[in-house]
Amino acid sequence: MATVKEPKLTKSTFPVEGMTCASCASSIESMLRAKEGVQDANVNFAGKTVQVAYEPDAITPVQLRETVQEIGFDILIEQKTQEELEERQATALSALRRKTIVAGVLALPVFILGMFFHDTFAWGNWAMLLLTAPVLLWAGQRFFVGAWAQAKHFRANMDTLVALSTGIAFLFSLFNTLYPQFFLSRGLMPHVYYEAVAVIIAFILLGKYLEENAKDRSSSAIKKLMGLQPKTVRVVRNEGELEIKIEEVQVGDRVLLLPGDRVPVDGEVVAGTTYVDESMLSGEPLPVQKQPGDMLFAGTINQKGSLQLIAQKTGGETMLAHIIRMVQEAQGSKAPVQKLVDKIAGIFVPVVLVIAVLTLVAWLVFGGEAYLSEALLSTISVLVIACPCALGLATPTAIMVGVGRGAENGILIKDAESLERAHKVEAVILDKTGTITRGKPSVTDVVWADQQVPQEQLEQLFFSMEAQSEHPIAQAIYAYYKEQGQQARQPAYFSSLTGLGIEAEFGGVRYFSGNEKLLRQQHIQLPEHLLQAARQLQEDAKTVIFFADSTQALAVFAVSDPVKPEAAAGIKAMQEAGLEVYMLTGDNEQTAAAVARQVGVAHYQAELLPNDKAEFVKKLQAEGKMVAMVGDGINDAQALATADVSIAMGQGTDVAMDVAGITLMRSDLTQVANAVKLSRATVQTIRQNLFWAFFYNVICIPVAAGLLFPFTGFLLNPMIAGAAMALSSVSVVGNSLRLRAKRL
Known part of the structure; x- marks a missing residue:
């Protein structure tokens, strides 16, 4: 029996340039998957990368690049450093910002002239032509390039509709500017629609810039992780x-x-x-x-x-390299709401094109040459009024206001995806250290025994001993007394006792600081009330240090990472919002149980490494739950990147905040519930915007096509269509601004 040799597969990830929407990502995936030798291709739209599994003997990276270039995009097959990729992204974003600003500046006077003074000045059409031409040919060039690249493969996307509506409106306006007698001789006014062209392009570019600006902030987390080596x-x-x-x-x-x-x-x-x-x-x-x-x-x-x-x-x-890979793979996924918009747009664009063609044909068939001007006007009205301006603004305007509202309340949101996803969160995972607790060991309890020597003098001696030690517990005690202005003395003798503590001599008297075992070995008397206090402190998962002279114990100190005062209230707020709360920690079981009991968390896991935390996130996800991870350290980066929504505490590490989509500047857990409430309100606003954007098109497109003309003689003028299009955008923005009044 002959054996079939399995083809050798290579998996490579390439940066992608030129993507503007999720439908672009779908085009790239489908084109690559159709190539012989490619087993699979997955585009990470937010991360601007594509992972391709291919047979190197059947297809090369150069051929993969040529395939993508055919539809107007590009992939970088040469190895680029993180710094080089960031520089390219910054250059592209800067160019987009420049075009957005120029388009907006030029569109404003065109809009004013076209809407209010189009019949006032004889030279008005020429002025609008000169102002609109650079908006169309320079700022809007990307739409025409993208539409043409898609058309060559019989595809259509949002670029297609923008290019057709603005292109036809511009050519029609240019014709009427150069040869107005054509329509005048037929008893019609030679209207121009430059303002629709300029405003459409300016608004769409603004939406693209807002989207790109939010996506281009993910690479710095990887850079910081790599900097740890x-x-x-x-x-x-x-x-x-x-x-x-x-x-x-x-x-x-x-x-x-x-x-x-x-x-x-x-x-x-x-x-x-x-x-x-x-x-x-x-x-x-x-x-x-x-x-x-x-x-x-x-x-x-x-x-x-x-x-x-x-x-x-x-x-x-190494484990560090593993964390970096996990962050790279998990970071940046398609936004749920935008995916819905792109799916609908994938149907909406060709439907509008069909309606526009049918409009032109219907007018010519049933009206003949006498209705040529009405046919052209109606076709242009359909394309202008169906321009996806309101659709393009529905999501970014709501996101802008939602992000601003969050910032006013100390909730910094880095990307739209996190804000959109948070409304579905069912389970919240909290890291213990730095999230529920302060993240820094400190002295929490001090119990003194009765003694003849003044307490102030003994405190100075104890402080002087701990100042000589390099042990982390000693440093916490040193910081405790240093804040009180304590001054250290030089001991006559000092020694570190491995695994037990330290000893020192002052004025001929020997003093000890350490655990109970040290005192037992030295046959030092332990007063019963100190011993009971130590037992109680240990039950609360605190580290206990005894201070004694050569005969008896003088005091007991407890050192721990204290729980934040607002932690319990924050967790209660999450539970009241319908969220399941879990606590994960690398600390021991006893400490984890004590902290969980103190703050009211029913579910917790102890002694976990970063990979274990990420696996726990995946476990909840496998149960069908939308998971939010709240952390503050590099050790949380992997779980943060794996979670559906990642939230960092503002006093945490830069890496945690860079990986996270949401940062709580006050490190207050009550803000987690507020972030979820903000997400719910924002997503509700986005849905309202999308409904009205599509409802507007459903009602207005048939009217623009001339549906009412046989019954009422009413024909929608493209000028009115342009105004209606602008009004739809204003209504969407106005609805989004209502978020400013939302109480968290």
């Missing part, structure tokens, strides 16, 4: 200690780390002891002690000690 690494090889590029590190290399260095690769510690800040992974503020046999991960920060590790995973295999 150092450029060079110190390794020990046969020839001695070398400093090499990060790309040259091999599995098995012995890597040297000095205090303050970022860990370049995943590997096992083989020499040295230190504390490592792993907050980018676990989100926990307390650094973790590392010694031989422990694992280190790329992107974490070595704090105090020097150590050596053996590289086990390098380059694209």
